[in-house]
Amino acid sequence: MRTDITILCDNYVGRPGFIGEHGFSTLIESGDNRYLFDAGSGVGLSFNLKLLEKTLKGVSRIFLSHGHYDHTGGLKTALQETGPVNVVAHPKVFSRHFVKNPLMFANEPRYIGSPLSKEELAALGAQFTWVDQTRQVEDGIWFVTGVPSKPDQSFQDPQLLLQEGDAFSPDPISDDASLLIETSTDPVLLLGCAHAGVLNILDHLQDTLKIRKLRAILGGTHLMFFSPERIAAVIQRFEDFGVEQVGVCHCTGMNAVVALGAHFKDRFTAAAAGSVFSYD
Numbered sequence: 001m002r003t004d005i006t007i008l009c010d011n012y013v014g015r016p017g018f019i020g021e022h023g024f025s026t027l028i029e030s031g032d033n034r035y036l037f038d039a040g041s042g043v044g045l046s047f048n049l050k051l052l053e054k055t056l057k058g059v060s061r062i063f064l065s066h067g068h069y070d071h072t073g074g075l076k077t078a079l080q081e082t083g084p085v086n087v088v089a090h091p092k093v094f095s096r097h098f099v100k101n102p103l104m105f106a107n108e109p110r111y112i113g114s115p116l117s118k119e120e121l122a123a124l125g126a127q128f129t130w131v132d133q134t135r136q137v138e139d140g141i142w143f144v145t146g147v148p149s150k151p152d153q154s155f156q157d158p159q160l161l162l163q164e165g166d167a168f169s170p171d172p173i174s175d176d177a178s179l180l181i182e183t184s185t186d187p188v189l190l191l192g193c194a195h196a197g198v199l200n201i202l203d204h205l206q207d208t209l210k211i212r213k214l215r216a217i218l219g220g221t222h223l224m225f226f227s228p229e230r231i232a233a234v235i236q237r238f239e240d241f242g243v244e245q246v247g248v249c250h251c252t253g254m255n256a257v258v259a260l261g262a263h264f265k266d267r268f269t270a271a272a273a274g275s276v277f278s279y280d
């Protein structure tokens, strides 16, 4: 069965006329089944869908990688197109996620969680299914979450904060989730932001699902604050999984993109808005 993964929203555009934004969204079409993975920030989703001559009608499930606005801000637009639809997410997806980074105009902690509440999204037609541990959620699709954090390879982004009451603490983003999508050969790993740590996620796939080989790794890898040595370790781990295609984007960071591109050469491609990845 053929599976098409179309990048609807990304920081970069791969085709003329598309809107780029700080956000990520993909449409997964597998046989007659259609799913949305993340909804971007709400800026380009509807516009880019029109350029692709696609709609979200017939999407039977929306999967959320985590609650940050750049993955959930487009949910209102998405729900207007899908109508009432099942939304699969980690139960902590509506955590009070914040950022503190002067470069992002945030000298004080600024809220970067979902712009709409659970109740507001439910009123728009979202029917939530909460998943807090990795499990199969569709024929050929695994929702990968609850990833254990290994201290020697967990490099938390210090700018990201969690608000509990009046207090802020480093945000573990425990609502982080990815998708593992089976193909006729090896599965594809589709990442949102990989806040759980891309190395932790790969170890988890190996430990729990006995995955030893991946056909492709697509999506945001959140390597922007990794040192060259740590990026080299990630490249080696991708090689351990025999990855045939590396299509990283969104929050990967330019230094990591350059290093991954230089290493993987024709196995590397930018998963920019408008790009389509097809697997038999």
Ligand SMILES: [Fe+2]
Residues within 6 Å of the ligand: 066, 068, 193, 195
């Ligand atoms: Fe994020």
Ligand SMILES: [Fe+2]
Residues within 6 Å of the ligand: 023, 024, 068, 070, 071, 192, 193, 220, 250, 251
């Ligand atoms: Fe993100």
